[in-house]
Amino acid sequence: MSARIGKRDASSWLPLAATIAMIPIRLQLRNFMCYRDDVPPLVLDSLHVACLCGENGAGKSALLDAITWALWGKARADSDDDLIALGRQEMEVELVFDVAGDRYRVVRKRERGAGKKAGKSLLELEVATSAPVRPEPVEGPGAAQGFRAITGNNTRETQQKLIALLHLDYETFVNSAFLLQGRADAFTVKSAGDRKQVLAEILGLGYYDRLERRARDQAGVRRADRLALQGALESIEAELARRPAYEQRAAQARESLAQREGEAQAASAELDRLRAAKQALDQQAASLKELRRRNDEAHRDLERLEQQAATLDHEIAAFEAVAREAKAITAGYTLFVDARERKDRLDEAARAYVEQSERVASLEREIAAARAKIERDESVL
Structure with missing residues (x-):
């Protein structure tokens, strides 16, 4: 299964943000909805097109919910606690995925609250320390490579890092690449402004805004550099204009140096004579x-x-x-x-x-x- 947002053709007219694809590699569930803690990982690395089939209630949609919950912390349930398997107190979803040639691992956990005690959530984000490798037949991808934590200071900061990596938030995802059950018309029933916002996110129009800001910033930097270089050039030209005077002063200095060297030699000879006279007087x-x-x-x-x-x-x-x-x-x-x-x-x-x-x-x-x-x-x- 692949959630591809855009596809670069020969004309390459789409912005960079619209060509980024998130490729699921490995999905591991524990106590998530109908899946308990004895479920083997779902390895998707070698698949290009996948079809989830089975009887109603077999857990097909739960796999898709696990992916959205791992990435954005959202699924079809009203609350995270409703996603925890019946009779369990905690759940965990681990998703390994590739984006723009890099491999990442996201782990999201939820502990059910007890009484007045609120539940606890944990979100961790890691990046592979080596290039992606083919998954092992049993252990799955990630077993042959290490990961380095890039988790933020809190859950909100880590979530923003994920959205920045994917160039996609949950609402845009469920209105474009992924249609939830019973919400096939979610895009068409939105207002014109909301549809425009969704399309802008899908097409990566915000990328042009960022390019414009970067271009303005770079233009300011280039103008400052140009002014600095112009000032330096004017200073160099002024120094070059004074070159004849410097050369004349250098010639005078060389002549004075030669004269001083002659005087120094004469003084040295006189000093030698005086030293000899002193030696004779000492004798x-x-x-x-x-x-x-x-x-x-x-x-x-x-x-x-x-x-x-x-x-x-x-x-x-x-x-x-x-x-x-x-x-x-x-x-x-x-x-x-x-x-x-x-x-x-x-x-x-x-x-x-x-x-x-x-x-x-x-x-x-x-x-x-x-x-x-x-x-x-x-x-x-």
Whole structure:
């Protein structure tokens, strides 16, 4: 059994909504009207045209009611509780169907109310996570594939998702593709406005309204995009108009860069020269430090020699006092000669000390002059 709303021909004049077909694949009933909980599933996947036949009261119409109740929550009964099998407290209908190449599963349940307690209804909608497959001979379709829940936050939201999938509500369905028993003239007895509404739903005229709204929205977006692109283009053109100035500035920058690079090279060479001069001065400073150390040693030696000279002077005086005695004179003379020689050595050491001091002073003056020149060169750089 197939509830096809429209059929696309070679001209393809019908809107997309009018060409969508809902293909029932598998129907499972539990405690729905005359069907209890021991009913095997009804597999319809391999059928193109089906005929339901049987005696009155066999449950032919109940199968069709199960499909409409699963999809829209409506059937011939006045209330959902009237659809629950006699003596049962709950019922469930599961329908697997294909729409636009995708497979879905809808499960609708109803629990009968007790006393003042209202009954409970449950609606679940799922979509297959893989492409539709051929049903198994016993278990039926869906056994070889999984489903992912797309149920809404409440029953009303889930029902709206179903209607959006089918592009068809219950009233349009029972006035077009499916005629209820005793209501074959339901369409003809409607008012002109109601018939027009039903035909609009059947032909999918609302699709054109949606297209118009989408076209207006897209036009607004395109206009905004065009204005944005136009502004961007004007900005780019303005930048291109300033390209000669940018190129001139770039040439000046390159020339300035070359000049600065030459100056940097000269400064680098001067820096190398100053570093070499500083290294030489550092070496001279080290030499001066060594000379000062030697000078200090010579000064200490001189003081020691002067002390020795004073001692010798006292000895000479003593020797002179006894010079009258020959032996004393001879001995004293010998001592005097020795003292004289020692004094000469001391005088030579004193002269060496004076020369060293003068050399140290000269080196200090040279170092001071070199440092002053370095400071002048650094201030110029």
